[in-house]
Amino acid sequence: xxxxxxxxxxxxxxxxxxxxxxxxxxxxxxxxxxxxxxxxxxxxxxxxxxxxxxxxxxxxxxxxxxxxxxxxxxxxxxxxxxxxxxxxxxxxxxxxxxxxxxxxxxxxxxxxxxxxxxxxxxxxxxxxxxxxxxxxxxxxxxxxxxxxxxxxxxxxxxxxxxxxxxxxxxxxxxxxxxxxxxxxxxxxxxxxxxxx
Amino acid sequence: xxxxxxxxxxxxxxxxxxxxxxxxxxxxxxxxxxxxxxxxxxxxxxxxxxxxxxxxxxxxxxxxxxxxxxxxxxxxxxxxxxxxxxxxxxxxxxxxxxxxxxxxxxxxxxxxxxxxxxxxxxxxxxxxxxxxxxxxxxxxxxxxxxxxxxxxxxxxxxxxxxxxxxxxxxxxxxxxxxxxxxxxxx
Numbered sequence: 001x002x003x004x005x006x007x008x009x010x011x012x013x014x015x016x017x018x019x020x021x022x023x024x025x026x027x028x029x030x031x032x033x034x035x036x037x038x039x040x041x042x043x044x045x046x047x048x049x050x051x052x053x054x055x056x057x058x059x060x061x062x063x064x065x066x067x068x069x070x071x072x073x074x075x076x077x078x079x080x081x082x083x084x085x086x087x088x089x090x091x092x093x094x095x096x097x098x099x100x101x102x103x104x105x106x107x108x109x110x111x112x113x114x115x116x117x118x119x120x121x122x123x124x125x126x127x128x129x130x131x132x133x134x135x136x137x138x139x140x141x142x143x144x145x146x147x148x149x150x151x152x153x154x155x156x157x158x159x160x161x162x163x164x165x166x167x168x169x170x171x172x173x174x175x176x177x178x179x180x181x182x183x184x185x186x187x188x189x190x191x192x193x194x195x196x
Numbered sequence: 197x198x199x200x201x202x203x204x205x206x207x208x209x210x211x212x213x214x215x216x217x218x219x220x221x222x223x224x225x226x227x228x229x230x231x232x233x234x235x236x237x238x239x240x241x242x243x244x245x246x247x248x249x250x251x252x253x254x255x256x257x258x259x260x261x262x263x264x265x266x267x268x269x270x271x272x273x274x275x276x277x278x279x280x281x282x283x284x285x286x287x288x289x290x291x292x293x294x295x296x297x298x299x300x301x302x303x304x305x306x307x308x309x310x311x312x313x314x315x316x317x318x319x320x321x322x323x324x325x326x327x328x329x330x331x332x333x334x335x336x337x338x339x340x341x342x343x344x345x346x347x348x349x350x351x352x353x354x355x356x357x358x359x360x361x362x363x364x365x366x367x368x369x370x371x372x373x374x375x376x377x378x379x380x381x382x
Contacts, residue, residue, distance in 0.1 A: 049333070172251050176251055176254065176340070183258040183259045183332075183336045184333055186262035187266060187319075187331075187335065188328055188329055190262075190265055190268070191269060194270065
């Protein structure tokens with residue numbers, strides 16, 4: 001876990017060396033690119049919902065998985081973002097977000113414990129993918145750092161809360177939330193392929 | 197202080213339409229009495245059946261309803277949608293009235309079957325130009341809240357007078373369903 005923490009600190013420090021440029025179409029708070037990144041994440045449900053879903057899943061998977069996700073997800077997000085900074089994408093965002101939510105919601109709803117390596121791998125995949133999309137949106141290195149910091153806080157709070165749940169009904173409530181995410185993702189697929 | 201309005205202005209500019217998508221999605225399931233009664237009846241029935249049905253039914257309904265909504269969005273036609281919705285109120289009301297206790301799988305199938313009609317009706321009525329994700333969030337959360345209302349009301353099932361009251365509520369839902377069916381066939 002210390003290695004993961006060191007990697008996180010190194011990745012965040014590295015962003016200071018990468019020239020960042022705030023995109024004109026992104027949320028501008030007037031407080032600087034770091035806060036623009038935080039606002040972008042908080043106001044972009046396509047990013048926020050999958051992260052919340054993964055935090056729920058990490059919490060249900062136990063403290064070890066939660067700690068791994070806490071570091072892997074922000075680092076992967078940042079890495080993906082840096083990779084995407086100089087690129088553009090034509091990806092079908094709503095359909096991909098729906099697919100991500102469908103998988104994560106199903107994992108939460110089913111409450112299946114997966115090996116920690118698999119959980120960390122899924123976190124890395126989610127982080128790289130969404131981070132890359134953030135990068136192609138020209139969020140800038142500092143903006144990406146803001147996103148990564150917010151991710152860390154969100155995952156820490158949500159996963160820790162879920163880990164702390166002891167009453168059987170409370171875990172069921174989390175699983176119901178997972179089923180809602182599945183329902184949302186199914187509807188989103190309908191929106192993505194809407195007729196007319 | 198001057199920064200605050202600027203922040204909101206920026207958000208409103210970038211995320212135009214999203215708040216209305218969330219609100220429209222939330223209001224859609226609660227805007228029709230036929231939908232409201234059926235979804236509350238699901239919660240009432242789940243409360244009567246107890247665990248695990250009390251959470252399996254409200255899990256099954258939104259997921260299958262979303263599937264029906266997707267069919268509607270994709271332009272797949274489904275005959276007799278309004279009749280199906282009216283029948284859902286009648287059947288669910290009668291099940292609550294009779295305090296029916298079928299196996300869990302059968303109960304989930306009944307609820308899921310009618311959820312397709314509710315979802316399809318919503319899917320074909322969805323307004324163009326809204327934020328798909330936020331609309332879906334509002335839509336599913338509202339549906340879940342209606343189930344939660346039914347489950348909360350169903351707490352009275354613990355007491356004898358409460359059980360009678362629940363069954364009376366089921367009768368009222370079934371009667372309302374009859375009126376919906378009359379309207380659908382007229």
